[in-house]
Amino acid sequence: MVESLDNTQMACWRAFIESSQRLITQLEEDLRADSELSLPDYHVLVLLSEAPRQRLRMGELASRLVFSPSRLTYHVSTMERRGLVVRESCPEDRRGSQAVLTATGLLALREAAPHHLASVRRHLMDDLDEAEMACLTRVFTRLGDRLTAARTSD
Amino acid sequence: MVESLDNTQMACWRAFIESSQRLITQLEEDLRADSELSLPDYHVLVLLSEAPRQRLRMGELASRLVFSPSRLTYHVSTMERRGLVVRESCPEDRRGSQAVLTATGLLALREAAPHHLASVRRHLMDDLDEAEMACLTRVFTRLGDRLTAARTSD
DNA sequence: GTTGGGTTGTTCAGATTTGAAGGAGTGCTA
């Protein structure tokens, strides 16, 4: 087979791709087991809960979630049906709309958070020593910045 | 907001979850741009190409890919339509079937691999120093082992 | 042998995701 990564790199890449998939799958399963939320639901709620006036433009939300625009439209619609968010049209740009967290949504987040965070801790964080955590933070922060910059500058 | 991860842990977790999603999205886009394959297609082909007699039981393949059984059934069917793999029934267990790599599939993999690996290198590997790579390998290998063990022992 | 509990993949219906196309609005430029 053609190789343009050496063995060390390949081992690193494979461990990452497989394990991160397993981790996501496990977290999703845990979250669904102790809440009515999926992982994407949860991430939407977190971002909204931290935003000023608990609302975000659709585009901004999509970009932070790494969702396609149409995926976000669909996803927000399903969350709207469940009362977790509402959509409001944007006063300063009438093309735009914003997703706004509801009291129900905030409550759902508050109830799910401890379980979910415990799950993150149990499956990932508790296993990392300080140096490893620092390393992951540094590597992935850099990676995210680089990928975001690459997209913006196209 | 309820917090059961401290700031350091939270920063680590968020950087990881967002950046790994961005990375996958970027690799998928690159791969599609210079081949007819999706990332899942590619992973199927890699695993088959490395297996003895270039074939694997559906269950084994699903478990390594972190696919649900029905997802693999569907996915192998689409790949079969494109001539990348064929399905053969399993001689030693008549319930089972195996996915077998075809010459077309191997060729597709060989053509896609250099581009894909270059893409992995460009977006991730080139940015890691030796210590970081060792750290990622160690962390994710351990994580994968732990998650796999947890699933097996349920 | 044969019954019954487990395993292996598939199927099906429904949910989600994608990507192309479109409606509406913005804002620059002549």
Place this chain on the structure above:
DNA sequence: TAGCACTCCTTCAAATCTGAACAACCCAAC
């Protein structure tokens, strides 16, 4: 102030993915 290129979000059809239900088979205990 009209035209026009662009952005924002949605819509639609088609592709993909999930989970429950199922058919076929294995195997160990009777």
